[in-house]
Amino acid sequence: MGMVDRIGITRKITRPRQEAFIKQFATDGAVLDIGCGNDLYKDAFPNCTTVDIAARPGVKVDIIGDAHDLHMIQDSSYDMILCAEVLEHLHTPHKAIAEFHRILKPGGKLILTTRFLFPIHDAPGDYYRYTKYGLQHLLSRFTIEELQEETSTLEALAVLYQRIGFQCETLGFKPFKLFWFLKAKVILLFRGIISKEYGDIGHTIEESPIMTSGYFVAAHK
Secondary structure, X not given: OHHHHHXXXXXXXXXXXXXXXXXXXXXXOOEEEEOOOOXXXXXXXXXXXXXXXXXXXXXXXXXXXXXXXXXXXXXXXXXXXXXXXXXXXXXXXXXXXXXXXXXXXXXXXXXXXXXXXXXXXXXXXXXXXXXXXXXXXXXXXXXXXXXXXXXXXXXXXXXXXXXXXXXOOOOXXXXXXXXXXXXXXXHHOOOOOOOOOEOOOOOOOEOOOOOOOEEEEEEEO
16 A cells, blocks of 8 residues: 555545644643644644653653543643543543643633544544534533534545545455545545535524534633
């Protein structure tokens, strides 16, 4: 798949969008990166404290801890919390959100990305998927500044085809993965053909989009 990778067939559809959303909030302020993973955003947040549930090879993790219980961190001690692609992996998300609220300074920002239509990943620690209405409820103690869809409806289908290519075997033959990546590319060609979307089958409530791969959220305390 080396040549396929080089020409961009397997390039993740959503990664550049997520990175662009997060990096627009670049700051020299005190940032807590929850579930820092591969520490992708250290250049945007130079004064960043990283938190993860376990040590990660090659990544500086400042605090080994559980997002549900961050008792080692004082109240109102951070200007921003970054929680990228973590919320769906938290078994009791309202507890973690309460901790985020406690740790943020008054007026501090929460930058969050999470999944809606997406396959199981990082199993078995994958618990929830969120609609925008669910996120609004979960973040009711915050003031939401931005809540935007990561993809349109047809782009969400393309993301799902791409994930089949990444996560599945097709007839036991590795090169057949190309079929799914090509389907993703074809779907993207038709992303503009849907003229109106509805949140019910009776077409009484307009809703756009009705499907997305995930959401980007910016909120403040």
